Amino acid sequence: MIKTYRIYIYFSIILLTIIIPACNTTTDSPKPKDTWIYYAAKNGLINNSxxxxxxxxxGNLWVGTEFGLSKFSAGNWTSFNTSDGLIYHQINSLAIDKNDNIWFATPYGVSFFENGNWHSYTITNGLNYNYAFDVAIDADDLPWVGLGKGVSHYDGIDWINYEKDLGNSLVHNIVRSVAIDANGNKWFGTEYGISKFNTNIWTTYLAAKPSADFIVTMFIDSRNRLWVGSLAGASVFEGANIIDYTLSDGLVYDRVDAISEDMNGIMWFGTQYGASSFDGTTWKSYTTANGLPDNWITGITIDSDNNVWFGTKSKGIAKLIRPAN
Structure with a gap:
């Protein structure tokens, strides 16, 4: 009996030494993953480019493509093309005013969609040049259009045109991007530098590297800073300083085609080789290897839930839902 008792105690102690640590060990939960939702022509988008x-x-999403316009509302798609009143099927850029009227920049002029009615503007009725790259809306709800030859501004009655050739101080006539800040400064990104215009005063900004002077896109963030996407990376105007970010800093690729900012102040950059996010310290990149349907990102926008929507060159739209926004 004594021998049996000792054996029982011996095995009980061994069993407890196994069970107790196991009970105190916490298992790490798997980290929540990003969720991706895709929209393409097969779902109702007018075109994948x-x-x-x-x-x-x-909360309606308006999507400009190479072959028309689509509106995504309450899960349904509605599309518009030249037969509906759009001046040309290829939309280079769009801008929405305070009343949800929309301006469209196309290679054959500008279209304005107002309360269900279409209006078109070309060189025949005031526009300085037909090829329109970009459009931005000012504080008076009026458009400024970057053209293949200068800039046109609609004052509500007439078009006012600005060209380098006309003695104005626009640095270059091919204006690929337009941005307007909270101080009323109009920023024009050209193929050779940046011009700032306010109350008839022009200021020119040229970079040290020629490739940085070829401006592709611009964006005003929530702190009223100008972000610039060029062939040489991304740059931000911080007071009197300009800070550059390139591939060596963490950007996925140096040519930046799209810029946006989410509700947390995180900046997003679209390139031909994926997208990058930057929180001021850390860079993170997204490609087809971790969720994007196409690496070439042509547009980025943020919805009311802080989800990030990417427009792509050939695979439609990708919506990124992050686990913690």
Whole structure:
């Protein structure tokens, strides 16, 4: 009996030494993963080659493509083309005013969609040049259009045109991007530098590297800073300083085609080789290897839930839902 008792105690102690540590060990839960949702022509998008996309104040998504316009509302797609009133099927850029009216920049002029009605503008009725790259809306809800030859501004009655050739101080006549900040400065990104215009005063900004002077896109962030995407990376105007970010800093690729900012102040950059996010310290990149349907990102916008929507060159739209926004 004594021998049996000792054996029982011996095995009980061994069993407890196994069970107790196991009970105190916590198992790490798997980290929540990003969720991706894709939209393409097979789902109702008019075309998979997206050039620009933006949300209106009602939460409707407007998507400009190389072959028409699509609106995504309450899970349904509605499309528009030249037969509906759009001046040309290729949309280079779109801008939405305070009343949810929309301006479209195309290679054959500008279209304005107002309360269900279409209006078109070309060189025949005031536009300085037909090829329109970009459009931005000012504080008076009026458009400034970057053209293949200068800039045109609609004042509500007439078009006012600006060209380098006309003695104005626009640094270059091919204006690929337009941005307007909270101080009323109009920024024009050209194929040879940047011009800032305010109250008839022009200021020119040229970079040290020629490739940085070829401006592809611009964006004003929530701190009223100008971000510039060029052939040489991304740059931000910080007061009197300009800070550059390139591939060596963490950007996925040096040519930047799209810029946006989410509700947390994280900046997003679209390139031909994927997208990058930057929180001021850390860079993170997204490619086809971790969720994107296409690496060439042509547009980025943020919805009311802080989800990130990417327009791509050939595979439609990707919506990124992050686990913690």
């Amino acid at each position: 997206v050039s620009d996309l933006k949300f209106d104040s009602q």
